[in-house]
Amino acid sequence: MAHALNGKRIAFLMAPSGVEQVELTTPWQAVKDAGGTPELLSTEAGTVQAFTGDVNPADTFAVDTLVQSASVSDYDGLVLPGGTTNPDQLRLNADAVDFVKGFTTAGKPIAAICHGPWTLVEADVLRGKTLTSWASLQTDIRNAGGNWIDAEVKTCTANGWTLVTSRNPGDLDAFVDGALTAFA
Template identity: 65%
Template sequence: MLNGKTIAFLVAPEGVEQVELTEPWKAVKQAGGTPRLVSTHRGQVQAFHHLDKADTFAVDDTVDSAEATAFDGLVLPGGVANPDRLRTVPQAVQFVRAFFDAGKPVAAICHAPWTLIEADVVRGRTLTSWPSLRTDLRNAGATWEDQEVIVCTAGPNTLVTSRKPDDLKAFCQAATDAFGE
């Protein structure tokens, strides 16, 4: 149980895979936590179902004003465009890095580890991701494995990773377990 813990969900203004945002969001709420949507811009974020526009979601806070110390954990949803955009925004990369520096749990699915690579936090860790990131993760010093979910405790924090939307049930369970510790 998360018993009131606050979990940041970091997404770009456009490009997040909707189901990779909404399913972990529901899991955090069902476990008694408070999810908060953090982005690089105020207003709304545009989610996608693969390449098709889906719903929009209201941003609670932005990376230029949010601080990792205000949160108990971080979720990085995927979608190809979402992490690709986030990794080009220095404040977003620093926001992610701050969770590792503070030893707070982080959960990343699908293409989201691109942002972790940019934050230079995967070296010496074991992760999974969408298969096309395998070489990027290995080049950044991580061990990549093709598994439904990996919970890595080899670094300063717990890092939960999964490959794709089909892995969401296992991802959500592992993430809420990590946030509840």
């Protein structure tokens, strides 16, 4: 399905280490191909370290903006890639959690894959939402008031904002299509 983002800015939020590379690079390229502008936000300046399978170091990527100086109003959508370490680190950073909350308050779409929803759990924004994730997060999601399902992709528009979620890298095609639809 063709999507036109026409210069829309999409924030990709990551901790300095632990992001699953393909969960960053695949949606990043799709945003660019759709005419959008992806921007890498992190909690520290410099670069972020990606991994393959959570254990094998892969590429590094330059940080564009520190999350603590970013404004939700500058972006049209947010991507929360997975990897286990990445969202676990973000959950401990008040600026990252506040940035995520800001997207929900502003009614802007968020796309989260794999362990990415952990940051949403910490932001306490999942009440009334139906979503999917890596299976080990289902209890956390339910305890945060969300309804966890096992699905390739789930788009939920409730509580004034849209959330697109997928389980793992094997769901990337469906995830990217859902995310681009929400961002368009």
